[in-house]
Amino acid sequence: MTPEQSTWFAETFDVLVGNVGRAVLGKEHVVRLALTAMLAEGHLLLEDAPGTGKTSLAKALAATVQGSHSRIQFTPDLLPSDVTGVTIYDQKAGVFEFHEGPVFASVVLADEINRASPKTQSALLEVMEESRVTVDRVSRPVGRPFMVIATMNPIEQAGTYRLPEAQLDRFLIKTSIGYPDHDSTIEILSASAERDRTLHLGARVTTRAVAEMADLAATVHTDESVLDYVARLAQATREDPQTALGVSVRGALALVRCAKVWAASQGRVYVIPDDVKLLxxxxxxxxxxxxxxxxxxxxxxxxxxxRILAATRPPAARVPDA
Structure with a gap:
């Protein structure tokens, strides 16, 4: 990534954040995390109470990048085919036709994912990892960008299924939106006649541009000392006496990918230890x-x-030669 490209990346990133922020008021940091997950080509898990704007965030992201949006309400009777799609025999044509499920969208909102059975939850594993769906031994790509935003209600746990560790590990970022501050709440209430703030959002970039930004972010320089810092953090989580299972190599890779996007969003062509600590x-x-x-x-x-972050010494930050 050249300095000119990093400047363009940061300016475009700020434009995207501002556009999504028109629908999700007062939550700039959460919006930045969501866009970081998208540009790192990962997925987002939101554990939050109802009515905090999770659906608005998903719809605003899709509208901002000129992508498609779908919502899957996870319930105990939801079947895997309800997520991925199904092959149906057309008697007139004499052929089998594949009917795409709601997972074929740029941004997929998996609402209350822990209410579906583990079998249905597992229907998302392949598409989240490989961005493709295999039905009847035929693989079909879902395109770029592709992002799953899953939600969980931390209050009501009756009738829910705990997400298995293998599925949790496939979510790049987990966070919560939370309630807006006082000023943002007043602004939301003053526009109560507008039921959906995402309806008037215009696209700021195309899906092709998002894919180009993701490819560009992957080229951000990460010094070996920063990689060593990430590896030491992951190792410390495995050796800590209070953990039964620490961070896997996939988790360490996820941190590096996010740090690259975050650095580019700040107009830098290199990752610094503060990026790692923040994420x-x-x-x-x-x-x-x-x-x-x-x-x-x-x-x-x-x-x-x-405690691990406080005990693990970061490397001395330095700017690499241009």
Whole structure:
């Protein structure tokens, strides 16, 4: 990535953030995390109470990048074919036709994903990892960009299924939107006649431009000392006495990918340790499993990761030669 390209990337990123922010008020950091996940070609998990704007975020992202949007309401009776699609025999034509499921969209909102059975949840594993769906031994790509935004309600757990670790590991970032601040709440209430703030959002870039930005972000320089820092953080999560399972290599790779996008969004052609520290919690915390004693004691993954970050010495930041 050249300095000119990084400047264009940062300016475009800010435009996208501003456009999505017209629908999701007062949540710039969350919007930046969501766009980081999209440009790192990953997926987002939102654990939040109802009515905080999760659907608006998904629709605003799709509208901003001129992409398609679909919503899947996960329920106990949802079948895998309801997600991926199904092959139906056409008696007139005498052939089997594939009818695409809602997963064939640029931004897919998997609402309350933990309410569906594990079998239905697993229908998303292949498409989240490989951006393709295999039905009746035929693989079909879902295109670029492709992003799953899954939601979970942290309050009501009756009738839910815990997401398996393999599926949690496929979400690049986990965060929450939370309630807006006082001023943003007043602005939302003053426009109560407008039921959907995403309807009037115009596209700021094309889906092709998003794919180009993703390819460009992948070229951001990451110094070996920063990679060593990421590796030491991942190793520390595995060796911590309060964790039963630490961060995998996939998790460490996810942190590097996100850090590259974040650096480019700041107009830099290189990653610094502060990028890693800022993104460590949303990228790594949900990949850690605490041991039984720590859970009973009320310890959280966030607390353990914070302690690890404080104890792991970052490398001295330096600007590489142009």
């Amino acid at each position: 460590a919690e949303p990228v790594l915390a949900h990949r850690m499993i605490l041991d039984t004693e720590a859970e009973f004691a009320g310890v959280t993954q966030r607390q353990v990761l914070g």
